[in-house]
Each structure stands twice: as structure tokens, then as C-alpha cells.
Amino acid sequence: MNTLPSSASTHSSFRWAISDVLTIARRNLMSLVRIPVAIVFMIIQPIMFVILFRYVFAGVINIPSTSYVNYLIPGILVQTMIFGSVGTAIGLAEDLQKGLIERFRALPMARLAVLAGRTISDMFRNVIVLVIITGVGFLVGFRPGGGFVAYIQASLLMLLFAYCLSWGFAFIGLAAPNSEAAQAITFPIIFPLTFVSSIFVLVSTMPGWLQPFAINQPISQTVVAVRGLMLGDPHGQSTWISLAWAVGAIVVLAPLAVNRYRKVA
Amino acid sequence: MSEFAVEALNIVRTFNDGDVRALDDVTLHVPTGQVFGLLGPNGSGKTTMVRILATILSPSSGSATVAGYDVVKQPNQVRRHIGLAGQNATVDENLTGFENLRMVGLLNHLNKAYVVAKSRQLLDDFGLSDAANRITKTYSGGMRRRLDLAAALVANPPILFLDEPTTGLDPQSRQDLWGIIERLVEGGTTVLLTTQYLDEADRLARQLVVLDHGKIIAQGTSAQLKAQMGATVLVLSFASTDDASRVRTLIADLSDKPANLEGTVIEMTVDNGPAVTADALRRIDGAGIALSGLALREPSLDDVFLNLTGHKAEDPTVEDATPGGRQRRRARA
Numbered sequence: 145m146n147t148l149p150s151s152a153s154t155h156s157s158f159r160w161a162i163s164d165v166l167t168i169a170r171r172n173l174m175s176l177v178r179i180p181v182a183i184v185f186m187i188i189q190p191i192m193f194v195i196l197f198r199y200v201f202a203g204v205i206n207i208p209s210t211s212y213v214n215y216l217i218p219g220i221l222v223q224t225m226i227f228g229s230v231g232t233a234i235g236l237a238e239d240l241q242k243g244l245i246e247r248f249r250a251l252p253m254a255r256l257a258v259l260a261g262r263t264i265s266d267m268f269r270n271v272i273v274l275v276i277i278t279g280v281g282f283l284v285g286f287r288p289g290g291g292f293v294a295y296i297q298a299s300l301l302m303l304l305f306a307y308c309l310s311w312g313f314a315f316i317g318l319a320a321p322n323s324e325a326a327q328a329i330t331f332p333i334i335f336p337l338t339f340v341s342s343i344f345v346l347v348s349t350m351p352g353w354l355q356p357f358a359i360n361q362p363i364s365q366t367v368v369a370v371r372g373l374m375l376g377d378p379h380g381q382s383t384w385i386s387l388a389w390a391v392g393a394i395v396v397l398a399p400l401a402v403n404r405y406r407k408v409a
Numbered sequence: 410m411s412e413f414a415v416e417a418l419n420i421v422r423t424f425n426d427g428d429v430r431a432l433d434d435v436t437l438h439v440p441t442g443q444v445f446g447l448l449g450p451n452g453s454g455k456t457t458m459v460r461i462l463a464t465i466l467s468p469s470s471g472s473a474t475v476a477g478y479d480v481v482k483q484p485n486q487v488r489r490h491i492g493l494a495g496q497n498a499t500v501d502e503n504l505t506g507f508e509n510l511r512m513v514g515l516l517n518h519l520n521k522a523y524v525v526a527k528s529r530q531l532l533d534d535f536g537l538s539d540a541a542n543r544i545t546k547t548y549s550g551g552m553r554r555r556l557d558l559a560a561a562l563v564a565n566p567p568i569l570f571l572d573e574p575t576t577g578l579d580p581q582s583r584q585d586l587w588g589i590i591e592r593l594v595e596g597g598t599t600v601l602l603t604t605q606y607l608d609e610a611d612r613l614a615r616q617l618v619v620l621d622h623g624k625i626i627a628q629g630t631s632a633q634l635k636a637q638m639g640a641t642v643l644v645l646s647f648a649s650t651d652d653a654s655r656v657r658t659l660i661a662d663l664s665d666k667p668a669n670l671e672g673t674v675i676e677m678t679v680d681n682g683p684a685v686t687a688d689a690l691r692r693i694d695g696a697g698i699a700l701s702g703l704a705l706r707e708p709s710l711d712d713v714f715l716n717l718t719g720h721k722a723e724d725p726t727v728e729d730a731t732p733g734g735r736q737r738r739r740a741r742a
Contacts, residue, residue, distance in 0.1 A: 160518050167515045175503040178544055243499035247560070250463040252488035253516040 161254035168248075168261025172235065173268060183272060186231075190224040190277050197344055198284050205345055210375060214288060217281035218298065218371035219343030224277050225302045226338060226363060228270040229310035230330045232263055236317030237326035240408065259401055263310045270306055274299060290376030298373035301386060305366045308390040311397035318404040337363045342371075362389035414568050414599035415439035415462060420471035422457050422623075431457040433623040434471075439601055439616075444594055446614025446631075447603040448714075454623040455603035456496070459572045462601065463493045476568055489517075492561030495572025495603070499557060502546040506537050506556050509545060510563050517564040524563065531559040535589065551582030558589065569593065571602045575609060587613060607711050621718050634713045641682035642712055643689065646674045646702035656698060660689045666716055673701075678712055 176182060197205075197216050207215045236259075239245050248258050278299075288295060313330060320326035340350075340357060341364040350358050358364060366386040372379025415437060422432040432454045439445040447455045460466040462475055464484040473480045476490035500509045507528055514524030532541045535555040540548060545556060554574060561569060571590070575583040590613055594600055604610050610617055611631050619627040619634070627634055647653040653673045660677070661668055663685050668677040679685040682705045693700055 163518070164516055167512060171501060171504065171508075171512050174508065175501075178503045242502070243496075244501060246460075246465060247493065247499060247513070248516070249465045250488060250491065250493040251513065251516045252485050252518065257516075 157254075161257060164253045164257035165260045165264065168257050169265040169268070172262060172265035176269060176272075183269075183276075186228065186269070186273050187276050187280075189227065190220055190273075191280055193220055193223070194277075194280055194284060201344075207346065209377070211285070211287075213281075213285045214375055215371070216344065217284075217286040218288075218374045219341075219367050221274060221277055221281070221299075222302050222305075222363065222367045222370055223338050223343050224273060225270050225306035226309065226334060228273055229266065229306040230313055230327070230334060231269065232266045232310040233313035233317035233320065233326040233330055234323045235262055235266065236314055237320050237323035240318065241322050245405075245408065255406070256402060259311070259314050259398075259405055263307060263314060266310055267303060267307045270303060274303065288374040288376070290372075290374045294373040294376065298370040301373070301383065302366060302370050305362075305386055305390045308394040308397070311394055311401050314401040315397060315404050318401065318408050337361060342367050362386065362393075365389065412441060413438045414441040415445075415473070415475050415601060417458070417462065417473040418471055420458065420461060420468045420473060422454075422461060422466065423469045430623050432461075432468075435618075435620070435623070435625055437618060439599060441599050442594070442597055443615045444590065444600045444602055444613045446610040446617040447601065447620060448605070448607065448610045448614075448617055449603075449620035450605050452622070453620040455605075455620055456572055457623075458620075459493070459495070459570050459601065459603055463491060463570050464488055489564075490566055490568055492564065492566035492569045493572070494554075494558045494561035495570070495574055496576055500545050500553060500560060503544060505542050505544050506532055506548070506552075506559075507541045509556060510560055513560045514563040519564060527563055527565075528559075531562060535559050536585075551578055551585070554578060554582065554586060555589070558586070562593075567597070568599045569601070571600060573603055573605065575604070575606065583609070607709060607714065611709070619714065619717060626717050627713065635708050641679055641705050642708050643677050643679050643682065643686055644674065644702070644704040644706060645677075645689070645693075645700060648699060648701050649673060652698050655696065656689075656693055659692045659696060663688055669715060676712070678708055678716065 194217070197220070198213055202212045202216075205212055236245075239258075239262075245258065290298075316329050317323075317326045320329055340354060341347075341361065342359065343363070347355055347358040347364065362385075365382045366389070368379050369382040369386045371377070372382065416439070417435060417437040420432050420435045420437075421430065423430050435454070435458060437445075437447075437458075447458060449455050457466065461468050462473055462480060464480050464487050467481055475487045478486035478490070480487050500506075501512070504512065510528035510531060511524055514528060515521070519527075529538070529541070532538045535558070537552060537555060537559070540552060545553060548556065558571070558574065561571075574590070575586050578586065587609070590600060590602070600613075602610070602613060615630060617628060617631055617634060618625050645653075645656065647656065650673050653670055653675055657668045657670050657675050660675075664677050664679045666678040668675050686703070686705060690700070690703075
């Protein structure tokens, strides 16, 4: 009885899944076009961190190998990407709260598309933020010496790392009772990982008992890799360790998020 | 497709590890091509039922088919045959009306050119063409509901679930929406409508199920439900509440249904209107009480509900029992 020009026969279900992901991602990105001020909110915080550490605290932080601004900016970039991935939790919690997830769940679309579309559009938003904060870094004197290719590699590494983490935030967004709570839940996870790290200071200046965590935790490893690539400094196995964390995170977190999406109602 | 567009057999749905029974052994047979009403106050389980039929929630036990497909085993087949609109499903505030419809059409895996044409046509039909390119954040409540309904119709579904489609709307918007629903049914669509408004069920639904606390407490056509009630409602009004409550005691034995007192007005469902009225008037006169108003009217579904449950349908003290049920969503209404 349904005589719609549905072209199911000419498309495989895989192609429809891709189409669904793109439709959702596009819908999410439209909200950036409609509320461009959202980008301003995303870049204000990292800019304040840049100013605070570059001009206020720089005098008391001594980095032997390079200028503090060169040390700082790669760390700020990684931190900003992580904060950006938190947006996944807030976005999904809002969709849930407003009833959009309810509508999507009653449509014959790919199950994964709401989550994949959300994480991909958030990564795209992160690319925009990354470009802007990179520009800010150069304005305040950031002069990396690692070369263009390594710089791009470093950027891709942190985008990928943040993307994989965003699946964990997707889970939080679907589990939280509302978007404010989602944001509140992410804070105690993000805060120790970004501040007890090598983002702002040398881990060797921290108390001995804190150092093993501070240097081995995934965000620090990513910062070491990104900084090493950007500045052209040796950084050991940290690129591989960061990639391993990223892959491990998505392997564990994506099924959790998908399972949560299936149950949420 | 069978003669029933929707069949639900012995549906039970519990929440909080069985503490809350949102649906308790509900069986529905929704005939193809008409409006079927699911009537009940907040917390009666209407929305839970719609969510189960729309494959959003799975039943704790029991089974259901929609358009002949099992809601648990063949959810994607079900989704291809349904449209869902109402208090929980909604539109994206940051997209325009047109973009919302296009998004839903594409997610239904329909051909792009068709989706664009159909979206334009629906916006026209629902009086939204002027607002088509405005973001929906700027829409009024009535416009949002119409867009919400339009989104449910992009894929031309043969079966439509409307979950309290007019809750919170002004009278004119309600009338508009009723007109749209009636035209859809004329076109062959089956509509499962939930409502807590008895006039809405009375006006639209050919068959009704009345739910209270997750259980079916009555079913049939609205005429049958009214007939079950007795033929007429006797309405008596007085100058003071004292007079009214005295008369209530005086005439209590004239019907097997309770006399309902609200302020200075008594309403009582009676089987033999004229005879009971004459009897009541004699007693009132004999007690020396002055009557300030008298009427006999057809029973409304409000009366049905009051008689069935002992409480009125629009009981504002009961919140929807769908637990964890995202009550916060309702906060926006």
C-alpha cells in the first residue's frame, strides 16, 4: 500500500547508513550556522588559558629546552580538543531532553547514525576551533620547529584522540538526566586528566607520588606526542601509546554508547 | 494487511524493576482506516503504549504487531509504516520548518526530489509555507504541533500515532489540528490517538479504550460508553452550596449512579430522565428549597470517566507515571 519512491532497491543498507550519518551530522552542523556564537563560547576558554599561562604564569614556569609559549600551545590545543569532545555529551543530552532522539528512534534509520553523526559533527567543530586556536598561538609567539607535515600529523593525532574519547561522552550524554547534569558529570573526569598532566608544567616539578599518574595517563601521552611532533623534539613511543589509548577507548566506549542508545527511552 | 492496523496482546510494561506497572495487561485491536482513541489522564499509560507500538520501548511481556509486523522482532519494518507525533517527539529548533521535514524524509530513506516536493506540499497544506524558511524556534505552539505532525507525514505512513497532539494548544489551533486529522482519515490513514481531552476523543475517535493506571477500564464506541452510563444527566443548580448539598442527600436514591456536587451544581446520571426529574422536583419543593436552574443533557465522556474511576479525567495532581520518563521534557510545555 506504500507507493513511495523509496529507492531501497538501488541502495545497500550500508550506503543508507552512511547517508543517515551525514544527514544527522549536517543537521548538527546547521546549529553552528544558526548559532555562530556557540563557536565563540568554544574558543573563549582556551584563549583565556593562553593569556593566563602565556602572560601571567609564564614567569614562574621554567622550561629548560624551549620557550614556555612553545611548550604551552601544543598542550592547550590538546586540552581544547578534549573540552570540545565534551560537547558530544551536552549535545546528545539536549537532543534527548527535547525529544529529538525519540523521533529518530521511531524512524527506519541506521541505529548508529545518531551517535556517529553527532561525534563526527563534533569533530568537525573541533577542526574549526583547532584552526582558530592555532592562529591565536601564533599571534602570541608560538614558533614550532617541527615542520609542516609533523604539524599536520600532530593535529590529526589530537583530533583522532578527542574523537575516540567523544564516544565516552556520548555515553554520558545519554545516561545523564539532562544537559546540565551531563556537563557536571564530565567535569570530575576531565579536570584531573587535563591538569594533572604535562599540558601546563613539567611533570618532574610535581610531587613524586603524583608523577607516575601524571606522565602515564593518556592525555599526557598525547600531549607529549603532539608537542614532540610540533616542536621537532624526540618523544619516544608516545605517538603510538596515544594511538593505542585512542583505539582502546573507541573499542570500549563505542559499544557502551550504542548499547545505551538502544535502551534509552 | 489484516483488518487490524495495530494489534496489541496482553501488553505489560513495568519500570523500576517492577515497582511501577505502567501498563498492566492491555489488549488493543485498532481497525484499519479510522481514529482509535486511547483515553486517560496523565499517568494512565497512554504514552507508554504509544512508545511500545512505535518501537521506542519494548514491552516487559505481551506482543504487538503494527501493519502486520512484530514491534520487537521487526522494528525496522514497523518504522517504515508509522508516523509519530505528539508530546515527546519533536522538531529541531535550530532548523527551519522545511529543513526539519527534509531531514525526516531523508532519514526515512526517500528519494531527495520526492522529499523536497512533499515537504513543500505539507508546509502548504498545514498553513506553514510563509514560515517554511524560518527557524522553528520562532514558531508558535500551534505551528510547532502542525510541523511536528507534518514531519510524521513526510513518508506517507499508513498508520499514525498521535500522542496528545493538542495538549497545550489554544482552541483555534485544536480545531485546525482536528480538521487535519479528519482529512487524513478520509484519505485512508489509521490513527491511534491518545488524549486526556474527552471532547477530543468524542469528536474524532470511532472506537475508544479508557485507560486508568495502566489498565483498560472501559472500551467501545463513544456511543456505547455513553449508553453504559444511562440515558441522561440531570443538572440542578441552587443559590447556595448548603441548598445543593441538602438536595444531594434528598435525591441520592433516585439513581444508582452517584450525584456529583460541585459548588452549587448537582449533576446526576439517570436512566429515566423525565420521571426522575419530576420526582426530584417534588422532593426539592417539599423541602422548601428554591431551584435556580434545571437541565437535562446527554452524558459527556467526562461523566463516563467520573463514573468509571471515581475521579475526573483532568486530575492535575497525578503526574505521568512513566518513570525516569523524562519528566523534564514535559517541563517545557
